[in-house]
Amino acid sequence: MRTAFLKKLFQLAEDNPNVWLLTADVGYSVLEPFAKQFPERFLNVGVAEANMTGIAAGLAMSGKHVYTYSIANFPTLRCLEQIRNDICYHNLDVTIVAVGAGLSYGQLGYSHHGLEDISALRGMPNLTILSPADPGEVAALLPKRGPTYLRLGKAGEPDLHNYPVIPGKGVKIRHGSRATIFATGSILQRALEIPDVTVISMPTLVPIDVATILQARQSPHIITLEEHGVGGLASIIAEVLAIHGYSGNFTPIYVRKPPTPLCGTQDYLRDHYDLTVREIKKALNSASSAKTTHVAAITPNTPASLPQ
């Protein structure tokens, strides 16, 4: 995804002389082509995210379209108030780019896990939140005008589908009868391992595609899957269902354990935090045994390590 983003950004900068890229001293061996080609529109501000975000606002105020770039929480939580006050309140053309969504940089530890970014940012005024699942989705979502948060994984993720991606819309990738799984980010891959379910990728989280969620109410069971803690995709979809009503089962699968002290790769930590195919199947099985009740039920996402 990182490679797809940088390729797209390069194209955008070639086409539009107002495109700027700011980094907080992150991007070794990947930002150099941009810096070399557009030196007057590239700034490494140093390890100073608050300053970077403020500078981006000042540039955007003058008609520039600015991308700020860093890892996971650094361009988001570290400078959250600059995002709120300077970018969002003033409704400026700044795209905040974080690489390392969720557990992408698993082995680097909790400081580098992006698990609270969506919940922290989704209440910001005017802010669009983009959370692509694969390189193809990244390229289709850009450029986006106005305050935007782009949540990227790392380099090397596979393309998961070839369906057209329309900004603001969910992408239906597979049709099945047992349930509808909404997934955001590269963990979509795990949803695609489940047979006979509808799978919808949600590359745009804010504003949310209400119509697609309402359509999914025809399913007996709605499951959400994301590499994020409380307040992300599960909450967004639950809000829509609560407002509009839904009589089926709802199973949110997200990171709900406390931060682990253990080192691990992205896949290892996805398993640790129960973001697993096994967990989805368990939810499907428990829902089908209770399907005659016709009562909305929140299926608990029980940690796999506990005795059943």
Next chain:
Amino acid sequence: MVYKAKAAHLGSSLSMCEILAALYGEKKQKDDRIFISKGHAAASVYATLALTGHIPMNMLDTYFQNGSYLQGHISHHLPGIPLSTGSLGHALPVAIGSALANPEHRHYVILSDGELNEGSNWEALLFAPKHTANLTVIIDYNKIQSLGTIQEVLDLEPLDDKFQAFGWKCLQVDGHNLEELTNALGGEAKVVIAHTIKGKGIADIENTLASHYKPPTEEQYAHSLS
């Protein structure tokens, strides 16, 4: 205004009246960009906007009232205010961005002394000298912040040495002397430390911590007019 509105931050507003006069006065060029980071000093900013024709004079009567654009902290919804502030440590980075985008225009930022506690300012102060030649920072150094004197809370001294060590040219002026201020603001990029008095002009509240919070009493108000 402040007496009628029963608003706070009178002391912070009065300490920077001459700075505003120097920036918005006759020497101001049409394309000068002025960022006011100490957004709590709204009363003197609004008065300046009225005196310079950005807003109608009678609008000042609405300060701090329901439905008014004149909020307790300055807002970009008013002409002449490019950036809403109120949370400290925001305007200098934004002014740097604007200065980079508009190298032909002069940029000014007014910071309070208390907000030099904020790390974002020092990130920006470290960055700006090597990247912007069209930015002047003015410190309203009234020596009193929210809960005590600057010296008691988080001492900034030696302040000029800090700016110089960060690569800035630094001047110190009497922040209530319009001529000194006006002379200092011209020319190359620099930090101007404007030594000021909190609550300047109302003897009863000058140099008091209370002037950060309390509107003037009826007696102080009457006294200030006499």
